Structures are given as structure tokens and as C-alpha cells.
Amino acid sequence: MSHSKKSEFGSKCVHAGVGEYEFGPVVPPIYQTSTFKFESTAHGASLFKGESEGYIYTRMKNPTIEAMENAVAELEGGHKALGCGSGMAAISTVFLALLKAGDHIVSSKAVYGPTATLLRTVISKFNIDSTFVNTAVIDEVKSAIKPNTKIIYVETPGNPTLEVSDLKEISEIAKQAGALLVVDNTFMSPALQQPLSLGVDIVVHSMTKFLNGHADVVAGIIVVKDEEMFTLMRKVLNQLGGVIDPFNSFLVHRGLKTLDLRMQRHSESAQIIAEYLEAHPQVKWVRYPGLKSHPQYDICKKQHKNTGGMISFELAGGFEAGEIVMNNVKFCQLAVSLGGVESLVQHPASMTHLSMGKEAREKAGITEGLVRLSVGIENVNDIINDLDQALKKVEEKIPHKVEEHA
Numbered sequence: 496m497s498h499s500k501k502s503e504f505g506s507k508c509v510h511a512g513v514g515e516y517e518f519g520p521v522v523p524p525i526y527q528t529s530t531f532k533f534e535s536t537a538h539g540a541s542l543f544k545g546e547s548e549g550y551i552y553t554r555m556k557n558p559t560i561e562a563m564e565n566a567v568a569e570l571e572g573g574h575k576a577l578g579c580g581s582g583m584a585a586i587s588t589v590f591l592a593l594l595k596a597g598d599h600i601v602s603s604k605a606v607y608g609p610t611a612t613l614l615r616t617v618i619s620k621f622n623i624d625s626t627f628v629n630t631a632v633i634d635e636v637k638s639a640i641k642p643n644t645k646i647i648y649v650e651t652p653g654n655p656t657l658e659v660s661d662l663k664e665i666s667e668i669a670k671q672a673g674a675l676l677v678v679d680n681t682f683m684s685p686a687l688q689q690p691l692s693l694g695v696d697i698v699v700h701s702m703t704k705f706l707n708g709h710a711d712v713v714a715g716i717i718v719v720k721d722e723e724m725f726t727l728m729r730k731v732l733n734q735l736g737g738v739i740d741p742f743n744s745f746l747v748h749r750g751l752k753t754l755d756l757r758m759q760r761h762s763e764s765a766q767i768i769a770e771y772l773e774a775h776p777q778v779k780w781v782r783y784p785g786l787k788s789h790p791q792y793d794i795c796k797k798q799h800k801n802t803g804g805m806i807s808f809e810l811a812g813g814f815e816a817g818e819i820v821m822n823n824v825k826f827c828q829l830a831v832s833l834g835g836v837e838s839l840v841q842h843p844a845s846m847t848h849l850s851m852g853k854e855a856r857e858k859a860g861i862t863e864g865l866v867r868l869s870v871g872i873e874n875v876n877d878i879i880n881d882l883d884q885a886l887k888k889v890e891e892k893i894p895h896k897v898e899e900h901a
């Protein structure tokens with residue numbers, strides 16, 4: 496779609512990546528094939544030499560996957576993109592493509608759990624050290640830089656604290672250090688935050704979340720700024736093999752069409768819910784980019800187009816209150832993951848991070864009453880009514896805890 500480059504973001508979501516195909520379908524067909532025929536030995540040779548355009552094998556290139564990749568690249572304002580089998584496949588491919596033995600990486604402390612584990616257990620085996628800092632504090636980033644720092648890796652808003660890092664400022668630090676700035680844009684999506692326009696070098700996503708948006712695909716993507724980086728990433732992805740398949744690409748591409756609409760609704764509802772929670776006596780604090788109480792509210796205002804669908808809050812009644820809320824919600828569903836059309840709720844202390852133990856949780860900033868809510872696109876009243884009745888159960892069972900709030 497040649498005209499879509501100039502159109503508004505919401506229109507790009509609908510049209511980006513859609514090309515011309517045999518029989519004139521409006522939607523890119525699913526080329527569910529592992530391999531493509533050569534017309535002759537000369538044709539096969541020219542494809543392998545890169546002298547003619549075409550397809551060889553789906554791990555290398557496939558038209559359905561390419562259509563989705565072109566769409567995400569356009570939405571992020573990037574040069575090109577590479578679809579991956581999961582967000583972790585995208586992240587590990589970027590690390591392995593850019594780092595060599597003896598290099599150093601500075602990473603956000605509030606980062607998706609498996610990303611930190613990947614750096615600590617797999618990447619560290621190749622004599623690559625990581626320093627984890629609060630990237631919302633610029634001085635912490637500056638003082639973590641070493642002569643061998645090759646990547647600054649930032650997740651913003653960070654998980655699960657929703658701390659927000661200033662990408663423009665960090666990109667200046669990266670340039671001075673001769674390092675590349677890689678950003679995980681999963682929580683905001685390009686509808687709300689466009690890191691490449693702020694000086695970031697590479698964007699990664701778990702498309703499992705907002706980009707696909709329907710909780711039915713696990714996928715990831717790498718978005719780059721120039722052909723040189725694209726060639727490197729494509730080569731490494733092809734060798735590591737963490738590619739996406741045509742059907743999942745089709746589903747993600749379909750999900751993208753409503754990205755702008757969905758992010759508007761997620762933001763609008765989450766703002767109302769965040770304000771409701773902040774006023775609730777059973778809630779100690781709420782962390783949400785749309786609240787004035789957010790510690791980086793000023794950066795949120797300049798860096799985000801809207802406030803997003805993720806809320807973290809701390810229950811005054813701690814661990815016990817968290818369990819009561821989890822066991823009494825009826826509309827919101829108890830599940831990990833986020834960014835889908837349905838509202839999901841999670842209490843790390845009693846669920847994902849239970850086995851870690853209280854002390855280790857405290858060190859990681861995961862407090863006992865912390866609840867993470869991924870606000871879906873249902874009617875906001877249904878979500879609030881559900882939280883309200885679950886919080887009433889907390890009041891009934893541990894009424895004394897309310898006083899701690901005052």
C-alpha cells in the first residue's frame with residue numbers, strides 16, 4: 496500500500512504490509528508451505544546468490560511472514576523487521592547477534608523475568624557480563640557504563656513496577672559510549688511509544704501481548720533501522736532458527752488491524768480503573784503512567800501517546816489480601832501474560848514468584864500485596880464491579896488492615 500506511508504497511525508494499522516496477490520485478495524494469503532519450487536537450476540542459483548527476488552525456504556523468507564514483518568516495521572517507523580517464534584527468541588537473537596566474549600551489557604533491573612535469567616545463565620556462559628540498574632534513574636545508567644559496554648537494554652515501562660525510562664536521554668548515553676540501545680516495547684506498543692524516533696537502535700517485542708492482542712499466539716519481532724543491521728539479524732535468526740510460522744504471522748497481522756483501537760480502549764478503561772483503585776481504602780498505592788502520582792509522570796507525558804493497559808497496585812492487607820482478591824474475582828481471569836482483549840489479573844507473591852521466597856521477592860521489589868492487572872477491552876464497569884466485590888471480601892476478612900493505609 497504505497498499511500499499508507501503518509502496516512503495516520505490508525506489507518507496504517509489497517510493497511511500496512513498488505514501487498515498485491517494472485518486473485519486480488521484484500522488480506523494476504525496464508526502461504527502454509529515449508530519450501531518453494533525453483534523453475535530451473537539457473538533460477539535456484541540466482542535466488543541463492545541473491546540476484547533475483549523470490550522465496551527458497553520458509554525459515555529464510557515467506558510471503559505471509561514478510562507481510563506481517565513489513566506491517567510492524569512500518570508501525571514502529573523502522574526500516575525492516577524479523578518475525579520470531581516468541582518474544583524470547585527475538586531477545587536472544589539480538590543478544591547473540593550483537594555480543595561477543597568479553598563484552599558487557601547494561602540492562603534495566605525491572606525487566607521481564609526470563610530476559611534477566613537469559614543474561615545471567617546463558618549469555619554469561621560466553622563471558623559476557625551484565626549490570627542491572629534502575630534505568631529510570633539516568634545517573635545509574637551512566638555509572639554502569641564500562642569501556643566494553645556494547646548494549647544498553649531497556650524495558651519501559653518496566654515489569655512489574657511500571658517504572659518509566661527516558662529513552663531520549665539514554666540514547667545520548669548510548670551514543671557517547673559507542674553502545675547500541677535496544678528497547679523492549681511490549682508494554683506500550685508502537686501505538687503509544689515509538690522508540691526508534693527517540694534515538695533507539697533496535698526495538699524488540701513479545702507480539703504475544705498487545706501486537707497480536709488476542710491471547711492466541713506466542714510470537715516476537717525484531718525491528719531495525721537500516722539494511723546493514725537487517726542483514727546481520729536475518730543471518731543470525733536463520734542460523735539460530737527461532738523463526739515464526741506463516742499461520743501465526745497471519746494471526747498477528749490480523750490483530751494489528753485493531754491495534755490503535757484496542758490501545759485507545761485499554762488506556763481509557765485503565766485510567767478509570769487506576770483512579771478507582773487509588774481512591775480505595777484497601778489499596779496502598781497504584782502505579783500507572785496516567786496518574787500524577789507516577790514517579791516519572793513528566794516522562795510519561797512526553798514519551799507516551801496514551802496511558803496504556805497495565806496497572807500495578809499494592810494491597811494494604813499484603814499477601815493475605817492478594818490471595819483473597821485472586822480467589823474472589825469472577826470476571827477478571829487469573830493468568831500470566833497480558834495485552835489481550837480479556838482482563839487478566841496476577842498476584843506474583845502467591846503465584847509466579849511464590850517459590851522465590853519472601854526475602855528474595857523483597858530484593859526484587861515484588862512486595863507481598865502487589866497485584867498486576869492487564870486491563871482488557873470489555874466494558875469498564877464490569878471490570879470495576881468485579882474488583883469492587885473482590886475488595887469487599889478483603890474488607891470482610893481482614894478489616895483491621897485498612898487502618899495501615901491512613
Ligand SMILES: *Cc1c(COP(=O)(O)O)cnc(C)c1O
Pocket residue numbers: 581582583584607650654679681682700701702703704713714715
Ligand atoms: C511476555 C514478555 C516477553 C517474552 O515474550 P514471549 O513471547 O513470552 O517469549 C518479553 N518481554 C516482555 C515485556 C513481556 O511481557
